[in-house]
Amino acid sequence: MHVATANTGVLFDSRQRRGIIAAIGAITAVGLSLSASLPLLALTLSYKGIPEGMIGLNTAFAGVAAIMATPLCAPLARRFGTPQALLGAVIVSGLSLPLFFFAEQFWMWFPLRILFHGSTCVAFVLSEFWINALAPQARRGMIMGIYATVLSAGLASGPIMLALVGTTGPTPFFLAGALILVATLPIAYGYNAQPDMEEKSSGGFLSFLWIAPMATLAGFVFGAVESSALSLLPLYGLGIGFPAATAALLVTAMTAGSLLLQIPLGMLADRLDRRLILLGCAAIGSIGALLMVPASETGYTVFALLFVWGGIITGLYTIGLTHLGARFSGADLASANAAFVLMYSVGLIVGPALSGFAMKSLDKHGLPLLFAALLGAYLVICLIRTICLRLR
Numbered sequence: 001m002h003v004a005t006a007n008t009g010v011l012f013d014s015r016q017r018r019g020i021i022a023a024i025g026a027i028t029a030v031g032l033s034l035s036a037s038l039p040l041l042a043l044t045l046s047y048k049g050i051p052e053g054m055i056g057l058n059t060a061f062a063g064v065a066a067i068m069a070t071p072l073c074a075p076l077a078r079r080f081g082t083p084q085a086l087l088g089a090v091i092v093s094g095l096s097l098p099l100f101f102f103a104e105q106f107w108m109w110f111p112l113r114i115l116f117h118g119s120t121c122v123a124f125v126l127s128e129f130w131i132n133a134l135a136p137q138a139r140r141g142m143i144m145g146i147y148a149t150v151l152s153a154g155l156a157s158g159p160i161m162l163a164l165v166g167t168t169g170p171t172p173f174f175l176a177g178a179l180i181l182v183a184t185l186p187i188a189y190g191y192n193a194q195p196d197m198e199e200k201s202s203g204g205f206l207s208f209l210w211i212a213p214m215a216t217l218a219g220f221v222f223g224a225v226e227s228s229a230l231s232l233l234p235l236y237g238l239g240i241g242f243p244a245a246t247a248a249l250l251v252t253a254m255t256a257g258s259l260l261l262q263i264p265l266g267m268l269a270d271r272l273d274r275r276l277i278l279l280g281c282a283a284i285g286s287i288g289a290l291l292m293v294p295a296s297e298t299g300y301t302v303f304a305l306l307f308v309w310g311g312i313i314t315g316l317y318t319i320g321l322t323h324l325g326a327r328f329s330g331a332d333l334a335s336a337n338a339a340f341v342l343m344y345s346v347g348l349i350v351g352p353a354l355s356g357f358a359m360k361s362l363d364k365h366g367l368p369l370l371f372a373a374l375l376g377a378y379l380v381i382c383l384i385r386t387i388c389l390r391l392r
Contacts, residue, residue: 021190023086024186026086027123034155076088095181101174195330215336224350233247233306253306265315358370
């Protein structure tokens, strides 16, 4: 296994600076458009009279596309170069999004989902690899925290764009597609800031699920919890007695914590064992989810709790990526990043299904209880892994 040893300095050289700025700028533009396109596509299908079950099936193909695309990321980066492969993915994503507007037959939306979300997935994996590969070892956590913060800001801005331009007609499709293509500009800025990737990966990308389980499982748990929370927290708010407008703000409280706490967590990861921070995020996240039950009975205390809880659980993503970057390099890091995103994508599919069942079976508090169970199970696995490593 190729272990990362480069980039141990604190200061950035020109190549590192250009590459990191380019990757963060590119994925921010993609993230903004993606967060606008997800509700836009669902609403468009609804306007066409497509039943909700079929809309859900079509939306699930985003996860299918990610599962299909992740094995291709490392070979594409090795064959064409990371900036070059990222540029191609961004162009395919930006050009394919407006095609949804012209797809009159519902069946056309399925291959378009594969094309659009598959290329977007490749863009995310390659951007994260590019950042991780060039980040100085001593500041890797801080850099990944900045990445997570800027990406969260981009993701939060997409719905605002829809509110300004509307959700009907060709305008939102072409605008979102154009914003994705804007990502080609920062990629051009860092086009020659190629991360090192001369050797082939020492194993298939799925092997990294076993080689680095604490990091890759962090991607799965965060994907499951985040997607469930974003989708179902408003329903949970209604269940505990908030009016609809107030219940929707539960998501705002959680995302605000995600936005503001990643840089501090990343800086902490530059000073402490990242595995211990993952353990801490899981433990605090599980306890915080349990505390939602009594907090929901005390008025608006649950908003403050969700702010802290949202930031902590997002740390699973930030610190998980940081841990991979500190451990692997080159083709191994690209494959590990792909495995991480694969697990995150599986979580996106599994989480909402489990959460819907929990809310139906366990009444109004089923959602936080499921969150506590998922995070608690991850904590137990991490503890077992840590003990086994220390007994070797």
